[in-house]
Amino acid sequence: MSPTPRRHALWTLAIVSIALFMTSLDNLVVGVALPSIRADLGGSLEALEWTVNAYTLSFAVLLLTGAALGDRFGRKRMFVIGLGLFTAASAAAALAPSIDALVAARAIQGVGAAIVLPLTLTLLSEAVPPARRGAALGVWAGISGLGVALGPLVGGAVVEGVSWHWIFWLNVPIGLALIPLAAGRLTESFGPARALDLRGLALVGAGLFGIVFGVVRGQALGWTSAPILASIGAGVALVAAFVAWELRARAPMLPMRFFRERGFSATNGVSFAMFFGTFGAVFLLSQFFQTGQGLSPLESGLRTLPWTAMPMFVAPVAGLLSDRIGARPLMAAGLALQAVALGWLAAVSSPDAAYTSLIVPLAMAGFGMALVFAPSANAILASVRPEQAGQASGATNAIRELGGVLGVAVLASVFSAHGSYATPQAFTDGVVAALPVAVVVLAIGAAAALFVPGVGAARARSGAVVAEPVEA
Incomplete structure (x- = not known):
């Protein structure tokens, strides 16, 4: 790259x-x-589930629309708008006077993030040539890992030193600094012109909400109760209607032809499984050190570092390796490591468990997570044409966030059936019962990773899609 494109990249x-x-x-x-x-x-x-799921559900449902808005109205423009919405919603969450207000603010945060996240991958793929993409995605994933690493630590320090409201204020100065930088430094680009698929958005939004609502409320109302069966049944039917509509829509928000590519389908299966297992486990384990072992928020954040800090160091290396050996072995190994780690944690966790007995499985889980981030992004981009990167990014992010939503909902339901917040032992019992569900899903994801094309096939496909004419 010449100096100017390199500086832009x-x-x-x-x-x-x-x-x-x-x-x-x-x-x-x-x-x-x-x-x-x-x-x-x-x-x-x-209610606690909804402080997490209000964000991830609106995030998952609207990711495809965020990508489509960027393609139609300008990726830089929508990226800046998304940043502004996320920043404003963060301030609203910080000021929330009730759990309902907090859930509402979190849902709006999810809308802003749904616009921003798929465009990060699209803007980066445009600015960096394919030969350097793996390294760039490794840095991208490593900085994401820094956020993961600092999340529990910063959250614990802020909650203990000030109050929980300030965990949301943290986003505001970052957003305010980033908005003018994005407006001034990014290059505007557009995707293929298309109308917004409002019918598709309505179908998938209502369908996913019905499924998640049914899973979240299933334990409280009874899995065979009429409201739960109706909610899940209607949700499944609406998602099926969404697929049927996308197959015949003239401008689909999620082209079903993407799933004819083995690499795209298998990688999305991997992403779904990893976020299901990881987010479901994090939802419970992030509370384990406080509720199960009686530690302070800061002490709890420090104890999660072997898990959460690992992606910061390993993800850049995994990005480089994915260019050389392909995404398949890295993703398969990553999910297998996470499955073993969570099974190990389930076996040794107790209210009086020594922290030294948890360090190795925590680090193993983080190492496995880091092996998936950049290679999965690289595999998705290699499976579609460059002008389809926005839709593909939106699709894969939506699928993995849906995995996170369902992971939290399902593991919390299993926790509720076997444990409670009443005592440290009751909380630990619920966690130990729920973690094996994550283990099974992660193991299935590791098997799905074996269907991702090898490095030779991926390179051949990448060359083919560049030469392939763009559809009208």
């Missing part, structure tokens, strides 16, 4: 990575703060 990498850092930090900061939020605002386990 570096600025783009910095801006999109910081935006990704902000959304990553927000996810795990909230996890550490859940016990304090519960003590301050009240609410049941279900």
Whole structure:
């Protein structure tokens, strides 16, 4: 690259990575703060789930629309708008006087993040040539890992030193600094012109909400009760209607032809499984050190570092390796490591468990997570044409966030059936019962990774899609 394109690529990498850092930090900061939020605002386990799921559900549902808005109205323009919305919603969450107000603010945060996140990958893929993409994605994923690493630690320090409200104020100065940088340094670009698929959005939004609502409320109302069966049944039917509509829509928000590519389908299966297992486990384990072992928020954040700090160091290396050996072995190994690690944690966790017995499985889980981030992004981009990167990014991010939503909902339901917040032992019993569900899903994801094309096939496909004419 000449100096000017190289400088542009570096600025783009910095801006999109910081935006990704902000959304990553927000996810795990909230996890550490859940016990304090519960003590301050009240609410049941279900209410706590919605402080997480209100964000991830609106995030997952609208990711495809965020990508489509960027393609139609300008990726830089929508990226800046998304940053502004996320920043304003963060301030609203910080000022929330009740659990309902907090859930509403979190939902709006998810809308802003849904616009920002898919565009980070699209803007980066445009600015960096394919030969250097793996390294750039490694840095991108590593900075995301920094947000993951600092989330519990910063959250614990802020909650203990000030109050939980300040975990949301943290986003505001970052957003205010990033908005003018993005407006001034990024290059505007557009995707293929298309109308917004409002019918598709309505179908998938209502369908996913029905499924998640049914899973979240299933334990409380009874899995065979009429409201739960109706909610899940209607949700499945609406998602099926969404697929049928997308197959015949003239401008689909999620082209079903993407799934004819083995690499795209298998990688999305991997991403779904990893986020299901990881987010579901993090939701419970981020509370384990406080509720199960009686530690302070800061002490809890420090104890999660072997898990959460690992992606910061390993993800850049995994990005480089994915260019050389392909994504398949890295993703398969990553999910297998996470499955073993969570099974190990389930076996040794107890209210009086020594922290030394938890360090190795925590580090193993983080190492495995880091092996998936950049290689999965690289595999998705290699499976579609460059002008389809926005839709593909939106699709894969939506699928993995849906995995996170369902992971939290399902593991929390298993926790509720076997444990409670009544005593440290009761909480630990629920965690130990729920973690094996994550183990099974992660193991299935590791098997799915074996279907991702090898490095030779991926390179051949990448060359083919560049030469392939663009559809009208």
